[in-house]
Amino acid sequence: MKAIVDCNSFYCSCERVFRPDIKEKPVVVLSNNDGCIISRSDEAKKFGVGMAGPYFQAKSLIEKHNIEVFSSNYNLYGDMSRRVMSTLKEYLGEENVEVYSVDEAFVDLSGFDPKDLRKIAKEMKERVEQWTGVAVSVGVAPTKTLAKLANYIAKKHKSRTEGVAVLEAEEKLARALKGIGVKELWGVGGRSAKKLEAWNIKTAWDLRNMPEEWARKHLGGVVGVRLIKELNGEEAIVMGDSNTPESKRMIATTRMFGSTVKELSAIKEAVATYAARTGEKLRRQHSAATTIQVFVVSNEKVESTYFKHGRTYAAHQVLASPTSFTNELIAAAMPLAESLYQEGMGYKKAGVILSGIVPDTSIQANLFEPQKGIGRFLMEQIDNINFSMRGDVVKFAASGTTRNWKMRQEFHSPRYTTRWNELCEVK
DNA sequence: TCTGGGGTCCTAGGACCC
DNA sequence: TCTGGGGTCCTAGGACCC
Numbered sequence: 001m002k003a004i005v006d007c008n009s010f011y012c013s014c015e016r017v018f019r020p021d022i023k024e025k026p027v028v029v030l031s032n033n034d035g036c037i038i039s040r041s042d043e044a045k046k047f048g049v050g051m052a053g054p055y056f057q058a059k060s061l062i063e064k065h066n067i068e069v070f071s072s073n074y075n076l077y078g079d080m081s082r083r084v085m086s087t088l089k090e091y092l093g094e095e096n097v098e099v100y101s102v103d104e105a106f107v108d109l110s111g112f113d114p115k116d117l118r119k120i121a122k123e124m125k126e127r128v129e130q131w132t133g134v135a136v137s138v139g140v141a142p143t144k145t146l147a148k149l150a151n152y153i154a155k156k157h158k159s160r161t162e163g164v165a166v167l168e169a170e171e172k173l174a175r176a177l178k179g180i181g182v183k184e185l186w187g188v189g190g191r192s193a194k195k196l197e198a199w200n201i202k203t204a205w206d207l208r209n210m211p212e213e214w215a216r217k218h219l220g221g222v223v224g225v226r227l228i229k230e231l232n233g234e235e236a237i238v239m240g241d242s243n244t245p246e247s248k249r250m251i252a253t254t255r256m257f258g259s260t261v262k263e264l265s266a267i268k269e270a271v272a273t274y275a276a277r278t279g280e281k282l283r284r285q286h287s288a289a290t291t292i293q294v295f296v297v298s299n300e301k302v303e304s305t306y307f308k309h310g311r312t313y314a315a316h317q318v319l320a321s322p323t324s325f326t327n328e329l330i331a332a333a334m335p336l337a338e339s340l341y342q343e344g345m346g347y348k349k350a351g352v353i354l355s356g357i358v359p360d361t362s363i364q365a366n367l368f369e370p371q372k373g374i375g376r377f378l379m380e381q382i383d384n385i386n387f388s389m390r391g392d393v394v395k396f397a398a399s400g401t402t403r404n405w406k407m408r409q410e411f412h413s414p415r416y417t418t419r420w421n422e423l424c425e426v427k
Numbered sequence: 428t429c430t431g432g433g434g435t436c437c438t439a440g441g442a443c444c445c
Numbered sequence: 446t447c448t449g450g451g452g453t454c455c456t457a458g459g460a461c462c463c
Contacts, residue, residue, distance in 0.1 A: 031431035038431070038463095054430040072431085101463050189461050220460070221437065252433060259428095309430080351432090407431095 001114070001140055001168065002239065003107040003121060004147045005088060005128070008135045008155070008163075010103035011039035014080045015070050017133040018416045018424045026067040030055050033256040033407040034071055042158075043067075071409040077102060079417040083132045091127055098239055106144060108239045114168055121164045141167040144237045145230035148186040149176060149204065177205040177231070187227050192219065208232055247285045247357060253277040254351025257405040260299055264341045267296060267350060268334060269400030273392075274352040275333040276399060279326040280386070282354060283379060288322035290356025292329060294336035297349040310348050313340045322358050325375050326382070329354075330398050 007013060011029035016022055026043035030036065037058060040049050047065045049058050055069075062069060081102045088105055089097045096108040112120055121138040128136050137158070139151025146167055153176060154165035167173045183193040185204055195218070201207050208231035215224030229236040253274040261267060271294055282289055293316035300311045315336045323329065333352055382394045392399075414422035 033429095033431070035430050052430085056429045059429095104463080187461070191460065223437065223460085248434075250434070254432065256431070349431095 001109045001112070001117060001142055002144050002147045003109050003124070003138055003140045004100070004144070004151045005105050005107060005124060005136050005138050006151050006155070007084060007103035008137055009039050009041050010081075010134070011070075011072060011077055012041040012044075013134045014077050015068075015073070015413055016041075017080065018413075022068050026065060027070070028058075028062065028067055029070045029072055030411065032072060032409075033258065034410055035256065038072065069411045071412040073413050073415065075415040075418045076413065080132065080134060084128055084134055084136070087128050087131045088124065091124060106147070106239060109140065117168060118164060118166050121166060122162070125163060135163070137163045139165050139167075141173070142233040143230040143235050144239075145186050145227065146173070146233065149180060149184070152180070152184055173233075174205065177208055178203055180204045182207055185227070185231075187223070195219075204231060247287050247359075248281075249357055250353065250355050251278050251281045251287075251289070251357065252351060252353040253281070254295075254349065254353075255407055256349045257347065258408045259405075260346040260348060261405050262344075262346055264338065266400075266405045267341055267347060268337050268398065269403065270350050270405045271333050271337040271352060272330045272396060272398035273400070273403075274350065275329040276326045276392075276396060278352050278354050279324060279329050279379070280383060282324040282357070283360075283383060286360045287357045288324045288360045289319065289329070289354035290322045290358060291316055291318050291354070292332050292336070293317075293353040293355070294333050294340065295351050295353070296337070296340050296347050298342075299346040299348050315339050318356075322356070322361075324360050325379055326396060327375070330396060334398070 009027075012027040015027060015029065024043070025041075026047060026049075027041040028037050028044050028049060029039040031038045034055055036052050036054055037049060038052065040051065044065075044067050047061060047067065049061060049067065061067075084103075085097065085099050085105055088107065092107055092109075096111075098106040098108075100106055107124070109117060109120065117140050121140050125136050125138050128134065137151055137154040139147045139149065139154050141147040141150045150165040150167045153167075154161045154163050167176055180203060181193075182188050182196045182201060182204060183190070185207070188196070196202075196207065199218075201210065208228065210228060212225045212228050215228045216222070218224070219227065226236040255270070255274065257270065261270070275292070278289075293314060295312055295314035297310040297312050302309060302311050317332055317336060319328070319332055329352075337350075385394050386392055414424075416422060416424050
C-alpha cells in the first residue's frame with residue numbers, strides 16, 4: 001500500500017506558523033511578481049477566491065473580506081518543506097519516503113498490516129502537525145494514483161475523514177471511483193478530460209473499465225495504459241521513481257519583470273542575472289550545459305485560449321564546449337539577448353534555458369588545464385559565499401546593481417527561519 | 428494597467444546510416 | 446523506366462504536474 005502525504009494550503013500554512021494572529025483568518029499567497037493567487041486557506045476558498053486567478057481580479061473580493069495577502073516567500077517554504085519531509089523520514093525510515101514536490105511525499109506502507117493503516121496514517125499526520133505546525137492530509141491506497149484519489153477525498157471531506165482516507169476494501173474503492181470525475185485524477189489534465197467526456201467517460205470508474213489497448217490508442221500511449229493499470233490497483237508508477245535525485249535534463253531561470261522594460265541594458269542585466277542562476281543550479285548538480293537558449297516576451301497582444309499574452313522571441317546557441325561557468329554562460333547569453341532585442345518594443349519577461357546537460361568533466365580536466373581550474377575555484381568561492389549568505393552577495397557586473405526590472409513583491413513576509421535578522425520576535 | 432516558474436515524459440517525424 | 450528496409454538519434458511539440 002502507498003500513502004501520499006499532502007500539506008494543506010502549504011504556502012498559506014507556512015505563513016501562519018509564524019503569525020498565530022492569522023490562524024483563523026482567510027489567507028492567500030501570490031505568485032512571483034504578485035501576479036496570480038497560488039495558495040488559499042480554506043477560509044479564503046469559502047469567500048470564493050479562485051485558484052490560479054490573477055490577483056488584480058480578486059482584489060476587491062480580498063479587500064471586502066479582509067483577506068490577508070502575502071507575496072511568495074520561497075526561502076520560508078523551502079525550509080518548512082525540509083522540516084516536514086525530515087519528520088516523515090524519521091518516522092517511517094528514509095528509504096520509504098519519496099519526496100514528490102515541495103508539499104507532497106509518497107510513503108511506502110507495504111510492510112504494514114492492512115488493519116493498522118489508518119492508525120499509522122493518523123500518527124503520521126499528527127506527528128508532522130505537532131513538529132512543524134503544518135497541517136497535512138493523508139491518502140492511502142494500493143497504487144500512487146489511487147492514493148492521490150484517496151487524498152483528494154480526505155481533503156474534500158475534512159470533517160468526516162479527519163484528513164485521512166484509506167481506500168483498501170474493494171467496495172470502498174469502487175464507491176470512491178464512481179463518485180469522482182476524470183478531471184480530478186492525477187495525470188488527467190484539461191485536454192484529456194475533454195476528450196474523455198466526448199467518449200462519454202465521465203467518472204474514474206468509467207475510465208477504469210476501459211481496455212488498456214483503447215488507452216494506448218487514444219490516451220497518450222503508454223501514459224494512458226499506466227493510468228488504467230493504476231486505477232485497477234496494479235502498480236505501474238513505482239515507488240522511488242522520483243526519489244533518485246538524478247541530474248535535471250533541463251535547467252531554466254525565467255522571470256516576469258516588475259513592469260514593462262524598454263531598454264536593452266536592463267534586458268541584458270536581467271538575462272545575465274538569470275544566466276548566473278542557471279550556472280549555480282548547474283554546478284550544484286555537478287553538470288555542464290551544451291546549449292544555451294535565451295528568450296524574451298514582448299508586450300504585444302497575442303490571442304490564446306486562456307488570456308492574452310505577449311509574443312515570445314527565442315534564440316539559442318551551442319556552446320563551444322560544455323560549461324558550468326557563469327562567465328562563459330553570460331558571455332554566450334549577451335549576444336543572444338542583443339539579437340532578440342528590438343528598439344522601441346516593450347518587454348514583460350525574459351529567461352535562460354540550458355539543455356544538453358552532461359556530467360561536468362572539467363573537474364578532472366582541470367588537472368591539465370590550469371585556466372579552467374582557476375575558473376572552477378572562483379565559481380566555488382562565489383557559490384560558497386552566496387549560499388552561506390542566502391543571497392546574491394557576490395555577482396557579476398553584467399547583472400547590474402540597480403535592477404529596476406526586478407519583480408514586484410509588495411507583501412513579502414520575513415524569512416523567519418533562514419535569516420538571523422528576520423527571526424520571529426516574542427515580546 | 429495587471430495573469431508564475433520550473434520541470435517531466437512521451438510521440439511523431441526528419442536526418443542519417445548501412 | 447526504374448530507386449528498399451530497418452535502425453538510430455535528435456528535436457519540436459503536446460500534455461501534464463505542482
